[in-house]
Amino acid sequence: MHRLAQLDLRYVWHPFTQMRDWLREEPIVIVSGKGARLWDAHGKEYLDGNSSIWTNLHGHNHGRLNAALIRQLRKIAHSSALGLANEPAALLAAALVQATQPIKPDPSNSHGPLAKVFYSDDGSTALEVALKLAYEYTKRTRGPSSHPRFLSLQGAYHGDTLGAVALGHIPLFRRNWNALVFKTDTVMAPYCYRCPYNRARPERADARAYRQCRWECVDAVAARLQRQQRMRGEPYAAFVVEPIIQGAAGMIPQPEGWLQRVAELVRASNILLIADEVMTGFGRTGLPMQESYTAAQAPLFACQHEAVQPDLLCLAKGLTGGYLPLAATLSTQAIFDAFLGRYEEFKTFFHGHSYTANQLGCATALESLKLLRTNASLQARRRLQQALADSLPALWTIPQVGDIRQVGLIVGVELVRDWTTRQPFDLREQAGIRVCKAMARRGVLTRPIGNVIVLMPPYCTTPRQVRQMIQVLMEACEEVFGPASRGRRKQRAR
Numbered sequence: 001m002h003r004l005a006q007l008d009l010r011y012v013w014h015p016f017t018q019m020r021d022w023l024r025e026e027p028i029v030i031v032s033g034k035g036a037r038l039w040d041a042h043g044k045e046y047l048d049g050n051s052s053i054w055t056n057l058h059g060h061n062h063g064r065l066n067a068a069l070i071r072q073l074r075k076i077a078h079s080s081a082l083g084l085a086n087e088p089a090a091l092l093a094a095a096l097v098q099a100t101q102p103i104k105p106d107p108s109n110s111h112g113p114l115a116k117v118f119y120s121d122d123g124s125t126a127l128e129v130a131l132k133l134a135y136e137y138t139k140r141t142r143g144p145s146s147h148p149r150f151l152s153l154q155g156a157y158h159g160d161t162l163g164a165v166a167l168g169h170i171p172l173f174r175r176n177w178n179a180l181v182f183k184t185d186t187v188m189a190p191y192c193y194r195c196p197y198n199r200a201r202p203e204r205a206d207a208r209a210y211r212q213c214r215w216e217c218v219d220a221v222a223a224r225l226q227r228q229q230r231m232r233g234e235p236y237a238a239f240v241v242e243p244i245i246q247g248a249a250g251m252i253p254q255p256e257g258w259l260q261r262v263a264e265l266v267r268a269s270n271i272l273l274i275a276d277e278v279m280t281g282f283g284r285t286g287l288p289m290q291e292s293y294t295a296a297q298a299p300l301f302a303c304q305h306e307a308v309q310p311d312l313l314c315l316a317k318g319l320t321g322g323y324l325p326l327a328a329t330l331s332t333q334a335i336f337d338a339f340l341g342r343y344e345e346f347k348t349f350f351h352g353h354s355y356t357a358n359q360l361g362c363a364t365a366l367e368s369l370k371l372l373r374t375n376a377s378l379q380a381r382r383r384l385q386q387a388l389a390d391s392l393p394a395l396w397t398i399p400q401v402g403d404i405r406q407v408g409l410i411v412g413v414e415l416v417r418d419w420t421t422r423q424p425f426d427l428r429e430q431a432g433i434r435v436c437k438a439m440a441r442r443g444v445l446t447r448p449i450g451n452v453i454v455l456m457p458p459y460c461t462t463p464r465q466v467r468q469m470i471q472v473l474m475e476a477c478e479e480v481f482g483p484a485s486r487g488r489r490k491q492r493a494r
């Protein structure tokens with residue numbers, strides 16, 4: 001066993017990991033990377049199938065990102081944002097506000113565009129900031145008798161700090177701290193593959209075997225909003241949503257039009273809209289293939305696809321291109337203004353972290369944003385999106401593949417015990433974990449979400465590398481479940 005692996009086993013406690021299982025085998029110790037490839041301490045090569053848990057954008061060890069980071073390092077690594085401004089943080093804030101403006105106007109939004117950037121360190125902290133801002137804003141605008149309450153989606157994941165846990169609705173990630181976190185409400189999220197109404201997806205409304213979608217999941221949100229108003233005499237403070245696709249819930253896309261409809265309901269009820277684009281931001285949700293954008297205009301955020309302008313926008317993961325922990329919570333001018341006052345009114349937002357607006361992170365993020373605006377990056381993203389769309393149908397030959405979901409550069413493959421009934425595997429069988437382990441042995445690294453295999457490669461991944469990932473996934477399934485059926489199963493209309 002490699003010396004580094006021994007040290008890890010001896011001293012490191014890993015996140016979201018059953019350490020008893022971890023301690024049973026030699027861990028993969030990553031020592032270097034280039035583009036979509038990673039190398040371990042033994043020199044074995046891997047493809048980074050999930051962009052290092054959804055953070056990396058342009059590839060590892062990127063020439064321009066390295067150079068930007070080193071340029072900043074030669075000036076200064078960090079000075080405090082408490083009482084001091086700094087160069088890359090100011091430049092990045094301007095660039096983020098500009099990049100997040102709506103591409104088409106949002107007719108339902110009266111709060112104005114995003115105007116201010118509050119920095120923090122991780123997705124979770126970006127959500128904490130949004131929560132605290134929304135809470136105080138609501139108290140200040142509705143008066144001291146207001147009881148701000150939050151609504152988020154079934155299966156929502158917004159991070160692991162306690163405020164973020166309160167917003168989350170994945171039982172496994174919440175139940176141990178249920179008594180510790182504040183109460184939030186939850187409402188049905190669209191999950192077309194397991195639609196309780198057994199409807200066709202709205203975009204496949206012609207599918208004869210299924211009844212036409214009537215947006216029952218939107219009605220559920222409307223009913224929830226009304227009930228809150230009726231029962232508690234005031235609307236929610238904010239609706240928190242992962243727009244376009246819910247990540248940790250299992251890569252579950254919302255049907256086209258859902259976000260816009262829900263945003264209108266939220267607006268009509270005078271509620272803040274908090275968009276958690278920690279996973280979806282920075283081009284991850286891809287480009288509408290039929291529309292042609294220049295690199296400068298292409299949408300980079302999920303909300304922009306549906307012309308929805310949130311009041312608070314949370315960014316992290318891809319913000320630095322996957323280099324450094326940095327997060328941002330963007331807010332409207334209206335929210336910012338609610339915190340203005342004479343000093344002795346103490347309307348100050350009393351929140352901050354030691355490394356808030358860290359220069360190394362901000363400088364790298366700024367360069368990453370510039371890269372996203374290059375033609376080369378736009379072409380790479382289009383090529384990757386197309387390569388995924390072309391390669392994925394081969395997976396339908398695997399009997400355990402129940403659903404294949406692609407949103408731009410994000411893919412979730414849901415494994416099921418029986419595809420005819422959609423019966424899921426019991427989590428204790430570790431179907432997803434076993435498949436990912438078999439993939440790792442074949443040189444592709446990713447991490448499952450329960451029974452969903454995630455493919456979310458860096459934007460520089462070539463079509464050949466995509467085909468390799470799909471091939472490896474197929475071989476891994478054969479290893480775990482036995483040989484695939486020969487006849488090609490057709491994707492059922494849903």
Ligand SMILES: *Cc1c(COP(=O)(O)O)cnc(C)c1O
Pocket residue numbers: 121122123124125127157158159160242247248276277278279280316317
């Ligand atoms: C990962 C994630 C978070 C939490 O971000 P961390 O950086 O891990 O704290 C929050 N929201 C979404 C949608 C995420 O995918």
